[in-house]
Amino acid sequence: MASVHIRNVHKYFGGTHVIRGVDIDIADGEFAVLVGPSGCGKSTLLRMVAGLEEISGGEIEIGGRVVNAIPPKERDIAMVFQNYALYPHMKVRDNMAFSLLLAKRPRSEIDSRVAKAASILGLGELLDRYPRQLSGGQRQRVAMGRAIVRDPQVFLFDEPLSNLDAKLRVAMRTEIKELHQRLKTTSVYVTHDQIEAMTMADQIVVMRDGVVEQRGKPLELYDHPANLFVAGFIGSPAMNFLPAKLRRAGDRAEVELADGARVPVPRDAAGEDGLPVIFGARPEHLSLAGAESGLAAEVVVVEPTGADTQVFAKIGGTDVTAVFRERHEFRAGEPIRLAPDHERTHLFDAASGKSLRT
Amino acid sequence: MNRFFDNRNVLGLIFMLPAAALLLVFLTYPLALGTWLGFTDARIGRAGHWIGLENFSMLVQDSVARLSLFNTLFYTVVASTIKFALGLWLALLLNRNLPFKSFFRAIVLLPFIVPTALSAIAFWWIYDAQFSVVSWALERMGLIHRYIDFLGDPWNARLSTIAANIWRGVPFVAICLLAGLQTIPPSLYEAAALDGATPWQRFRHVTLPLLTPIIAVVMTFSVLFTFTDFQLIYVLTRGGPLNATHLMATLSFQRAIPGGNLGEGAALATLMIPFLLAAILFSYFGLQRRKWQQGARD
Structure with missing residues (x-):
């Protein structure tokens, strides 16, 4: 369990200034959703928290530790990717066990942790299948299983539901929220869908063009939007x-x-x-x-x-x-x-x- | 009549004819003729008679033919192994975000697009007993005191021809493997990095398994090309010294055309078929599509 603090963070891609001084505080156990139109920098920010992108300026702190110079694998985080990023040549079981195997955990512990994660997500039947033999929703669940077996300090979700059809998306949304209520692990979730943000978040961070437009509880943003952009972005159908x-x-x-x-x-x-x-x-x-x-x-x-x-x-x-x-x-x-x-x-x-x- | 030509099967047959004719005339017929000649005592200018397995039993006892088999196997195994290692290494390098990436990729292809005979002549000079640039450079650096006899000594000649073959074959392996590497989604590496994999573990557990299907195809072709190599040897050594670099292909030509023994040469060429078949079957059965590559539920 850990809090996440993002302080005055900047990111340049060559000469392009994509993240322009972002401050976000996420409390221990909180479910924070970064939301904004495409190109607003939300995914880049998440990848910076994960350690997949370098931090050009400012600092990111996870669990009281500044992680700017710490490689991804030592940050004690797990990430769910938009395209799931499951290893196609490994069975579901091995996909989930991979990180524990690399950490040289004893076989019995690996088995029990995989079994536990599988039962939480209802994957028991699928453990001996290959990712290619699964449906989109099942793959999504395996990707989450791979994250939770590690019992990390922070979960990162990068638009995890955008490859699913509308009905499944709603179902998985509930499932993720339920999972969070159960595990209470600090989570950072990126989406462009304001409904996902409204329904899942403890804290919503609305971003545009590399800056935070407003952050707060979902209904706070709905009732008191700080500016025209947030007013138009949160709520469906949009404000007149x-x-x-x-x-x-x-x-x-x-x-x-x-x-x-x-x-x-x-x-x-x-x-x-x-x-x-x-x-x-x-x-x-x-x-x-x-x-x-x-x-x-x-x-x-x-x-x-x-x-x-x-x-x-x-x-x-x-x-x-x-x-x-x-x-x-x-x-x-x-x-x-x-x-x-x-x-x-x-x-x-x-x-x-x-x-x-x- | 019109309805006859509208029939899908008839039409398909007609469209297939040109390709089938080409294959029959230029592939099936020579292969069959070659195999047939191997069972005859044909000489240049004289049609042969069926003599059964006589050519083959003679070749089995022929020490030069046996040496050529050893040479071919040695040449193929050593050259293919090194080509694979170097090719994979090059492909991994080229897959990174280097400056001037496309320039380097083009450069790597150069040895492959130069006609073999031309590059073989270049190697002939590099390996020349008197004018070798390699010997010259090594001597200038004080590493050797006498010029190396690259093509005059049996083992030197074997290794030199292998080196030339590797130089020529690496680009093919590298470019094919590079194409394979680019089909691996970057997010898999990111996921592995987050899972705690070191660069070596990422290579071992992500890159290599996902690359095996392509490795299988590329290495089958590479082995086939190497096993049947002719041009390089013929230009560099003509099989010498003391038949030390004679491959089955060069010896077969030597016996058949300059030597005039068409039957014997054809028999030797026919003896290559089982080895080539074995290589193809190995890749077909051993490295065929893995279960994880197959679609949903089979």
Whole structure:
């Protein structure tokens, strides 16, 4: 068991600055998810923790030990690769036993540890198969088995579910989370899928262009995104953004949309009268309103999924999405009124993109 | 008539004909003729008569023929082993991220693309008793006091021809193995490094097992080429001195064409077939597709 601290870490590939001063603290036993669009540096950062990439600047500490100069095999970590990286010429049993064999553990200990890991992951039947004879989900499980037999201080996952089909991905997601609750090993998990991040993480680290945009608990990020990027990245369907101007009269704060409509915003919103802002409202925080309240919108497409109804509409010229728990039937072009849940709306500085809620 | 030509089988047969004809005329017919000649007493300018195994029983008692068998086996085993070791080493070097990688890869191929006869002539000069650059250099460095008689002494000649063959054969092995190395995903090495494998253990437990299928193919070809080598020997030594470098291929030619004994030469050539067959069967059975290479459930 160990905590992981990443302090002001930089990475250059030739002249390209791909990680630009990242600080992350992961507590002992925590499940941290690095999430961001492709090319944001999340995988590179993970590989630096693993020791597969050199650290150009700053330091990484695992379990109280700065590991910058320590080779991968001495860092006491295990990694699950996106393409599983199972040894094709070894049976499942030998794949899992390989690291213990190299560590010259006694045969009896190896056997019992492999058997234990296999039973945790339900691999007992597959121990004498070759990786090629397994399905994608089974291979994924063997890759995890190979990691857990070693009982390392930290698990690293590099987009482990992205080669699986949608249904299996959801199942494996639960399985990994369950495994973590059972083993309580510190884990760092890289994904580009915000749903994976939201569902699995104790701590989410949102990255973009080599910097950390925000980190915190999943619901913290959902409720209080620090900027436009995080607001748009976390949550599905994505948050609606409407350009507006901040209006203040006494202690009342409102935003004025492009078409002149006014919507009240939470009290804690900072900013002067007339400030150009982006008004944000999540699709699930919009509701149908009567003739006099809410914002005038025009229905474009309606997608009933059974559980809920997604409505794509236009407010002014801007596309918005609304999700209703109730079933509604709308025609294309039908005018409706959408009312945001005021206390759950968001306000961002149009120039910097930073949240104006304090 | 049209329907006849539309038939898949008929059409397939027609398309196959040219290839089949080429194979029959240039491969099957010479092989059959050669084997047939081995059982006759044909000489140049005289059609032979069937004499059964007479050629073969004579060759078995012929000390020169027996020497050529020893030479061929020695030549093949030593040269192939060293070609494999050097080729693997070169391939591993070239598989790294070296500067000017493609330049070095091109350079390595050079010995392979130069016509054998030409490179053999170059070696002839290198091994010359009076003008050898090797002897000259060694003498200048004070390592030897008399020029080495590379091709005049039986063992020197054997080793010299083997060295020339290795020089020529290494690129083939190296480039094929390099191609094999590049099919191994880098993440396997990373996984092994995290599993605690040293560079040697990564080679031993990841590289080598994943390379065996290619090694099998490459070494089969390498052994076949080496066993049947002719050009190098013919240019460098013509089998001398004292038949010390005569391979079965060169001796067979010697007996058949300059010597005129077509039957005897053909018999000697035919005797190579069992050895070649053995090499092919060895690689076919011993090194055929491993179980782990096969697809899901067989």
